[in-house]
Amino acid sequence: MRLAYCYDERFLQHDTGLDAHQLPDGSTLEPVEHPSSARIIRRTAQLLAASGLLDDALVVAPRPATEDELAAYHxxxxxxxxxRVTSEGGGWLDPETPVVPGSWEAxxxxxxxxxxxxxxxxDGRARRAFGLLRPPGHHAMRDRGMGFCVFNNVVIAARHAQRRGIGRVMVLDWDVHHGNGTQDAFWDDPSVLFVSLHQDNxxxxxxxxxxxVGAPxxxxTTVNxxxxxxxxxxxxxxxxxxxxxxxxxxFRPELIFVSAxxxxxxEDPLGRMLVTMAGYRAMAESVRQxxxxxxxxxxVVLMEGGYSLRYVPYCTLAILEGMTGRISGIGDPHEGTSELAQAEREFRPDQEAAIEAARCALAAYWEL
Structure with a gap:
C-alpha cells in the first residue's frame, strides 16, 4: 500500500519570473508573478512535508529523461x-510559455x-505514486510547447509503461483546461483511454x-x-x-494515470470552477478505489496546473489524503466562510445537463 513520491528543488529552475506590462505612456505597470509561479510548487512541497503523509513514503529520485524517451511523443x-532556446538564455515556446536557462534541466x-x-x-515497490512536477505537461504537443507546458510528462510515462508490457492505460485529466496534448497523443490509439474533465469552451x-471521441x-477511447x-x-x-x-x-485498464x-x-485565477479540498479528496479517493x-x-498521479498561490497546496494535500486514505488534520483555509459553504453545496441543472450530454455522446461506444 506504500506511496511513492517525487519532488526535487531542481524543478524550480523553471522559474517563469514576473509579468510586466508596458502602459501607453511608456511606463511599466508594477510587475506581478507569472501565473505559473515556482512558489506554488515550493509551498506545496512544504505543506506536504509537514503533513505527515510522506513520513513512510518511498522517496523517488528523478533523473533526466533521455532523448529517446522524450521522442516517444515529441x-x-x-x-x-x-x-537551443534554453541554452541561448531563454525565450518563448509560444506566446504563453516562457523558458529560461534552467528550464531544460527542470x-x-x-x-x-x-x-x-x-x-x-x-516494479511493486509502491502501490501508487505522486509526482510534484514542474514544468507541467498536458498541453505540450508533439512539435511545440504551449499553455505553460514543455514536455508531456504523462504521455511519456504512459508510453514507457506500454514499452514495459502494460497493454491498456487510462489517463484521467481533471485540470480545468483541456489536456489537448494528451488527447493528440492518444487520439488514434484504442489501447489508451483518455478522459478529460474540464471547463467548457x-x-x-x-x-x-x-x-x-477518437479517430476511426x-x-x-477519447472521453470529453x-x-x-x-x-x-x-x-x-x-x-x-x-x-x-x-x-x-x-475498458479495464492495467494502469491508471491522473493529470492532476x-x-x-x-480560488483559482485561471479557472471559474468551485472545487474545494473536499472535492479533490473525494475524486482522488474514487480513483484510488x-x-x-x-x-x-x-x-500514478502527476502534477499539472493550478495557479492559486494560497490554495493549490491545500488541494494537492487533499489529493494525497484521498490517495492514501489518511487524513492529515490540516484543514481547509476557507473553513467557516460563506464562500466554502456555497461552493460545497453548489449544483445547478446546467451542470447535470452537461454531464448528460457527454453520457449520450459516449453511449454509442459504452454501456452507460
Whole structure:
C-alpha cells in the first residue's frame, strides 16, 4: 500500500519570473508573478512535508529523461528547439510559455521523474505514486510547447509503461483546461483511454467538445466531459459516477494515470470552477478505489496546473489524503466562510445537463 513520491528543488529552475506590462505612456505597470509561479510548487512541497503523509513514503529520485524517451511523443526537432532556446538564455515556446536557462534541466527531470514513478509502481515497490512536477505537461504537443507546458510528462510515462508490457492505460485529466496534448497523443490509439474533465469552451480553443471521441478504430477511447463555469464538488462527483467510472470498468485498464491540475478550485485565477479540498479528496479517493478494483491499485498521479498561490497546496494535500486514505488534520483555509459553504453545496441543472450530454455522446461506444 506504500506511496511513492517525487519532488526535487531542481524543478524550480523553471522559474517563469514576473509579468510586466508596458502602459501607453511608456511606463511599466508594477510587475506581478507569472501565473505559473515556482512558489506554488515550493509551498506545496512544504505543506506536504509537514503533513505527515510522506513520513513512510518511498522517496523517488528523478533523473533526466533521455532523448529517446522524450521522442516517444515529441519530435526530435522540437526537443532540439527547446534545448537551443534554453541554452541561448531563454525565450518563448509560444506566446504563453516562457523558458529560461534552467528550464531544460527542470523539464527533462520532470519527464524522467514521471518515468521513475511509473517504474516504482510497475516494479511493486509502491502501490501508487505522486509526482510534484514542474514544468507541467498536458498541453505540450508533439512539435511545440504551449499553455505553460514543455514536455508531456504523462504521455511519456504512459508510453514507457506500454514499452514495459502494460497493454491498456487510462489517463484521467481533471485540470480545468483541456489536456489537448494528451488527447493528440492518444487520439488514434484504442489501447489508451483518455478522459478529460474540464471547463467548457475555455482553453485551448477548439478542444474538448463531447463529439471528440477518437479517430476511426479508436472511437470512444477519447472521453470529453466539458462542464459549465461554477461546477463544484457535486458536479465533478456526478461526472465520475455517471460517465467516467462506468467507462473505466468496461475498458479495464492495467494502469491508471491522473493529470492532476488543481486549477478547478474555488480560488483559482485561471479557472471559474468551485472545487474545494473536499472535492479533490473525494475524486482522488474514487480513483484510488477504481485502481484497487481494476488494476491491483496501480495508480500514478502527476502534477499539472493550478495557479492559486494560497490554495493549490491545500488541494494537492487533499489529493494525497484521498490517495492514501489518511487524513492529515490540516484543514481547509476557507473553513467557516460563506464562500466554502456555497461552493460545497453548489449544483445547478446546467451542470447535470452537461454531464448528460457527454453520457449520450459516449453511449454509442459504452454501456452507460
Amino acid at each position: 519530435t526530435r526537432d522540437y526537443i532540439a528547439h527547446v534545448r 523539464a527533462v527531470l520532470a519527464a524522467g521523474a514521471a518515468i521513475e514513478l511509473t517504474d516504482a509502481v510497475l 475555455w482553453y485551448p480553443a477548439g478542444w474538448g467538445s463531447v463529439d471528440q 478504430g479508436a472511437e470512444g 466531459i466539458p462542464l459549465p463555469p461554477g461546477t463544484g464538488n457535486r458536479g465533478y462527483a456526478l461526472a465520475l459516477e455517471r460517465v467516467v467510472l462506468p467507462i473505466a470498468r468496461q 491540475g488543481q486549477d478547478a478550485s474555488m 477504481l485502481a484497487e478494483e481494476l488494476c491491483d491499485g496501480r495508480l
